[in-house]
Amino acid sequence: MxxxxxxxIALSAALAAxxxxxxxGPGGSKPPVAKTGEEVYRTYxxxxxxxDGKGAKGAGAFxxxxxNERLGTTGYVAxxxxxxxxxxxxxKDALSKEQAQALxxxxxxxxxxxxxxxxxxxxxxxxxxxxxxxx
Amino acid sequence: xxxxxxxxxxxQLLNAIGLMGGTAAVYQMMTTFGHAAETRFPGxxxxxxxxxxxxxxxxxAGLAGMLAAHELEKAGYKVQILEYxxxxxxxxWSLYGGDKYTxxxxxxQNVGFAKGNYLNPGPWRIPHHHKTLLHxxxxxxxxxxxxxxxxxxxxxxxxxxxxxxxxxxxxLAADFEGNVAELxxxxxxxxxxxAKLTAEDTDRLKEALRSWGMLDKDxxxxxxxxxxxxxxxxxxxxxxxxxxxxxxxLLPFDQVLRSxxxxxxxxxxxxxxxxxxxxxxxGMGKIGEGFAKQVGHLITYNAKVTKLFQDKSGVSVTxxxxxxxxxxxxxxxxxxxxxxxxxxxxxxxxxSEKKQAAIAAVPYSNSVKIGLEMRRRFWEEDQxxxxxxxxxxxxxxxxxxxxxxxxxxxxxxxxxxFAGGAGGYRLGGMTPEQRIEVAxxxxxxxxxxxxxxxxLNGASVAWNRVPWAMGCCAxxxxxxxxxxxxxxxxxxxxxxxxxxxxxxxxxxxxxSLLSSLDAITRLHKRALEA
Numbered sequence: 001m002x003x004x005x006x007x008x009i010a011l012s013a014a015l016a017a018x019x020x021x022x023x024x025g026p027g028g029s030k031p032p033v034a035k036t037g038e039e040v041y042r043t044y045x046x047x048x049x050x051x052d053g054k055g056a057k058g059a060g061a062f063x064x065x066x067x068n069e070r071l072g073t074t075g076y077v078a079x080x081x082x083x084x085x086x087x088x089x090x091x092k093d094a095l096s097k098e099q100a101q102a103l104x105x106x107x108x109x110x111x112x113x114x115x116x117x118x119x120x121x122x123x124x125x126x127x128x129x130x131x132x133x134x135x
Numbered sequence: 136x137x138x139x140x141x142x143x144x145x146x147q148l149l150n151a152i153g154l155m156g157g158t159a160a161v162y163q164m165m166t167t168f169g170h171a172a173e174t175r176f177p178g179x180x181x182x183x184x185x186x187x188x189x190x191x192x193x194x195x196a197g198l199a200g201m202l203a204a205h206e207l208e209k210a211g212y213k214v215q216i217l218e219y220x221x222x223x224x225x226x227x228w229s230l231y232g233g234d235k236y237t238x239x240x241x242x243x244q245n246v247g248f249a250k251g252n253y254l255n256p257g258p259w260r261i262p263h264h265h266k267t268l269l270h271x272x273x274x275x276x277x278x279x280x281x282x283x284x285x286x287x288x289x290x291x292x293x294x295x296x297x298x299x300x301x302x303x304x305x306x307l308a309a310d311f312e313g314n315v316a317e318l319x320x321x322x323x324x325x326x327x328x329x330a331k332l333t334a335e336d337t338d339r340l341k342e343a344l345r346s347w348g349m350l351d352k353d354x355x356x357x358x359x360x361x362x363x364x365x366x367x368x369x370x371x372x373x374x375x376x377x378x379x380x381x382x383x384x385l386l387p388f389d390q391v392l393r394s395x396x397x398x399x400x401x402x403x404x405x406x407x408x409x410x411x412x413x414x415x416x417x418g419m420g421k422i423g424e425g426f427a428k429q430v431g432h433l434i435t436y437n438a439k440v441t442k443l444f445q446d447k448s449g450v451s452v453t454x455x456x457x458x459x460x461x462x463x464x465x466x467x468x469x470x471x472x473x474x475x476x477x478x479x480x481x482x483x484x485x486x487s488e489k490k491q492a493a494i495a496a497v498p499y500s501n502s503v504k505i506g507l508e509m510r511r512r513f514w515e516e517d518q519x520x521x522x523x524x525x526x527x528x529x530x531x532x533x534x535x536x537x538x539x540x541x542x543x544x545x546x547x548x549x550x551x552x553f554a555g556g557a558g559g560y561r562l563g564g565m566t567p568e569q570r571i572e573v574a575x576x577x578x579x580x581x582x583x584x585x586x587x588x589x590x591l592n593g594a595s596v597a598w599n600r601v602p603w604a605m606g607c608c609a610x611x612x613x614x615x616x617x618x619x620x621x622x623x624x625x626x627x628x629x630x631x632x633x634x635x636x637x638x639x640x641x642x643x644x645x646x647s648l649l650s651s652l653d654a655i656t657r658l659h660k661r662a663l664e665a
Contacts, residue, residue, distance in 0.1 A: 021500070021608055021642030022258065024532035025402045029558030031530050047501060047563035047599050056239035058602030059219050059439060059474075060481035087477030087606050089498035094557060 037106025040099050044091065053111035060087075066111035074115075074123050077104050082126040093129045100127040176266040179274075180652055182659045185211030189662055192217065192452055192465055194443070195473035196434050197225020199633045199647040201426040202271065203471040203655045204433050210659060215465060216430065217438040217454055219603045223431065224423020225473075226257040226604060227644060230506065230594055231418065238600040244567050247508070247592035251540075252548040254506030255419040256596035257607075258644050259535075259550070260284060263411045265645035267652065268422075272415070275425035282412040283538045285403050286523020290581050293528045296393035297386070301525065301581055306386060307396040309349065309366035313356030314388045316348020324354075358382050399526055407643070414538060422644070438463075440474065443484040445629045469658055473634045473651070475499070477605035490627050493619035497636060499606025500555065503562040505531070505574045505595040507551035513585040514549070515541065529577040530558030546591055551578050555607075563597030570595040609636030624650070626657050 034043040042051075045065075050056050053066035070076055081100060082092040095103065101124045108115040191207050193200045196218035204214045230236060232248035248254070260282045261268055272279055287308070292301035322328060323337055332340065345354060349361040356362060363369070363382040370381035402408055415421040427434070435454075441462075442453035450470040455462050472479065480495040514520040514536050522538040531552035540547065551574035554562045562570050571593040579586040598607035611620070624637045633647070633654040640646030 022260070022407070023642075024502075024553040024555050025399065025408075025524065025526050029530050029532040029554045029556050030528055031558050031561040042564060043557065043561045045560075045564070047560045047597060048605075050240050051564070056241075056600070058239045058600075058605055059478040060605055062239065062605070084498045086480040086495045087475075087499045089500070089610060 034099060035102070037102035037104075038110075040095065040103040041106055044094065045103070048088070053107075065107055066113070068111075068113065071108050071113045072115050074104060074108070074117070074119055077107060078119075078123050078126065092126050093131045095127050097121065097124045097127045100124040174264050174266040175649055176270065176652075179270065180206055180656050180659075182206060182210035182655065184663070185659070186662065187211075188213065189469075190214070190449075190467040191469045191471060191658070192450060192467035193433075193471045193473070194440055194452065195225060195634070196220075196223040196427070196430075196436075197473055197634070197647065198227055198268075198423065198426060198644055199635070199651040199654075200225070200471065200473040201423075201430050202648055202651045203473070203633060204430040205426070206652070206655055207471075207659070208430065208433065212662075214430075214433050215467065216434040217440060217452065217465070218434050218436050219439050219457070219478075221436045221458075222423075223427035223434060224420055227419055227423040228257050229253040229255050229418030229420035230596070236594070236596070237602075238567075238597065239602050239605070240600060242567050242600075244594050246594045248506070248548055248594070249508065249546045251417075252508060252546060253418040253420075254504065254548060254550070254594055254596070255414075256504045256601075257598075258419050259414065259504075261413040261644070262407050262409070263413065264406070265640075265643065267648040268644050269413070271648065272422060272425065275422075275429060277422050277425035278416040279413040280416050280539060282414040283522025283536070284408060284410050284412040284524075286520060286536075288518075289520050289523040289536070290525035291394055291396055291399055292526065292580050293394045295528070296390045296395075299580070301527070302386065302394065303367060304396075304399065306366040306383070307391055307394055308400055309362065310356075310386045310388065310391045311396050311400070313348045313350065313362055313365070313385075314391065316344040316350055317354060317356040320344050320350065320354040356385070358385055395528070416539070440482055443470070443472065443482055443486070443630070445470070445485065450629045468629065469662060470630045471651070471654055471658065472630055472632050473647070475604050475606065475634065476609060476636050478603070479632075486627055486630060489622050490625075493623040494632075496615050496619045497609045497611060497623070499599070499604075500608050500610045500642070501559045501563055501597070501599040502607045503552055503554040503559045503570065503595060503597045504550060505552040505562075505570055505593060506548045507571070507574060507578070507593045508546050508548045508591045509585075510546055510589040510591055511544065512537075512542075512547050513582060513589055517585065518582070525581045527577065527580060529580070530554050530562055531574055531577045532558060534578045534581060549578075551575070551593065552595075559597075560599075562595075563599050567595050570597070608642035609634075611641065624654075626654070626661055631655075631658050 031043055034040040048062040049065050055062040055064035084090040101119050105119045190213045193204045193214060193216040196216050200216055204216050208214045230246050231253050232246055232250060234246040237243040287305035289304055290301035291304050291307055320341060323341055348356055349365050350356055359382050367383055368380045369383040372380040437457040438454040439457050440452055440454045444451050449466050449468050451464050451466050453462060453464045476494050476497050477499050520536055521541055522536050524533045524535045526533045532554045535550035537547050575587055575590060598604060623632060631654040633651040635641050635646040638646035638650040640649060
């Protein structure tokens with residue numbers, strides 16, 4: 001119940017925010033809620049890191065997650081997903097703790113990565129935050 | 136509302152104040168009226184007297200870069216522009232039939248629109264107070280036409296309201312306002328506002344609520360000709376024998392609340408989404424083309440910048456030719472760099488650590504736009520919708536109807552999605568074919584009979600996969616503004632950054648232009664001091 005309430009508050013906060021960019025308008029662009037690690041990856045990550053996790057090149061590059069040794073360190077992955085880096089946005093307010101946990105576990109055990117040690121609740125403390133002010 | 140005495144016109148009032156208090160008082164009063172506060176554009180810069188032989192290299196032939204080049208060339212600098220793409224305009228862009236577009240990851244689309252039809256993947260509407268942009272559109276001969284921003288007759292759809300049935304904006308808005316007026320009227324009758332308002336003001340408020348909310352004599356919002364005159368009729372007024380109108384049923388208020396209509400109404404109150412808005416005739420890309428008519432002779436296309444260095448003697452930029460290969464190093468006294476931060480943060484440079492930290496501190500938003508070409512204008516012919524947007528809580532966000540060529544036969548292009556946030560990521564992660572399928576499926580909610588039947592072809596742009604932008608717009612927050620913004624915009628030795636990312640008008644062309652003017656004004660001052 002509390003979570004639902006907090007979710008509702010976060011949503012209303014998002015709706016009440018002033019527009020600071022040319023944007024679609026209120027209420028839209030809600031995808032189905034991603035639950036499994038793979039669903040979270042397909043929803044949020046493959047837009048840049050691509051369906052096969054190999055990243056892509058343009059004027060710059062999106063790094064590959066496939067066969068990426070950095071995924072061996074859970075804390076590193078959690079920090080990057082939570083806070084972003086360079087052009088990559090932060091996801092600490094987009095993903096719940098459960099979604100982050102599922103995603104990081106998925107990344108560490110797919111795309112040629114084989115890090116079996118489970119992702120714990122403590123690893124994803126940073127997630128589930130309220131939306132950040134955008135001004 | 137006749138007060139029994141003549142009210143002075145605004146001009147009379149300003150004249151009187153001017154006589155009493157001078158210009159400053161007039162300005163103060165104009166600001167109070169909201170007439171002087173809408174723009175930060177001081178007019179085109181008056182830069183002149185550049186030192187003979189001074190050179191500037193501009194990175195990026197988007198609007199910020201091209202404006203910088205134009206004004207600096209006028210001021211007497213020798214200017215060169217390097218552009219990654221084979222076209223000018225940057226994110227100011229239109230896709231037409233015959234265009235080929237390859238996104239990061241390799242998916243290629245061949246746009247199949249009929250002649251004259253287009254998709255504006257990036258900017259698509261211009262607020263009337265974005266005066267820098269409007270000024271240069273006029274100066275560069277870019278013809279503008281109205282952009283139908285607000286259409287009462289378009290739809291609002293929320294999967295959680297009315298069993299997923301879309302409703303007309305006007306009906307939802309009227310029912311929201313009518314119910315709010317009635318409830319507030321009840322609160323007044325229950326003395327809930329007595330502590331806040333005098334009896335006289337309470338009466339005024341009640342009258343206002345009655346006329347605003349279309350309430351009856353008993354302050355009730357009910358089915359009738361009054362409410363129908365806002366929300367629409369069951370049978371609209373006609374002529375002759377059966378001309379009498381029939382009122383329409385009201386929507387259940389709990390469902391009206393669920394629809395989120397208040398947020399849609401608030402959206403249109405946002406100062407950047409208020410009417411009047413404009414678009415260029417023939418596609419947004421006409422603005423970039425207009426700018427390029429001024430500075431096209433300065434642009435080197437297909438130039439991928441790999442290094443940006445500066446020292447006491449000048450700036451050196453290394454770039455490779457995307458098409459022919461080969462590496463060149465160009466030198467100049469100064470540099471205006473408009474490369475999006477997504478890309479710039481991956482370019483080798485000797486700018487200060489603090490500057491590089493600022494460049495790497497600003498992530499980019501994503502958005503996805505999808506154009507759907509339909510065989511005919513069924514939204515006009517069958518549903519009386521002429522321009523404007525139908526909103527949905529689904530991933531596509533909205534569909535938007537073309538603002539030109541009304542009543543014409545032949546194919547027309549709808550904006551089938553403008554998705555941001557999570558929906559933008561998910562659509563962006565799909566193949567172009569999958570995006571079209573989702574757009575057709577979700578957009579069908581508004582036009583179930585016609586949407587798939589009349590569909591001809593489509594094109595999509597997911598901004599995170601645009602090779603030269605790798606994102607849509609800079610996404611600042613309070614923390615990053617405080618820590619990095621001033622560092623980012625500061626001219627560091629010989630290099631200054633410009634673009635929407637270096638402004639508080641983020642994600643608008645106006646922001647890139649205001650940023651550019653500010654940057655070159657400082658550059659010119661620095662150059663004269665050097």
